[in-house]
Amino acid sequence: MQINWSDPAxxxxxxxxxxxxxxxxxxxxxxxxxxxxxxxxxxxxxxxMGCIFVKDPELxxxxxxxxxxx
Numbered sequence: 397m398q399i400n401w402s403d404p405a406x407x408x409x410x411x412x413x414x415x416x417x418x419x420x421x422x423x424x425x426x427x428x429x430x431x432x433x434x435x436x437x438x439x440x441x442x443x444x445m446g447c448i449f450v451k452d453p454e455l456x457x458x459x460x461x462x463x464x465x466x
Contacts, residue, residue: 397443399436431464438462 401409409432417425439446439462446460 397440399440428464435462435464 413425446462449461450459
């Protein structure tokens, strides 16, 4: 299983971390990044544990998501 971060997802992550950093501090932003990466690794190890976000039967692609504890 492979995790592919789209450009919009990378941009969203940057915006989330900037928001958390400016409102709650750099340390909290680093913790949020760790939480998000851990969720991504869990999804990589257990791909069916996430909720289906988008399913494209024509391309046979399913996108799943998890909510990080932060």
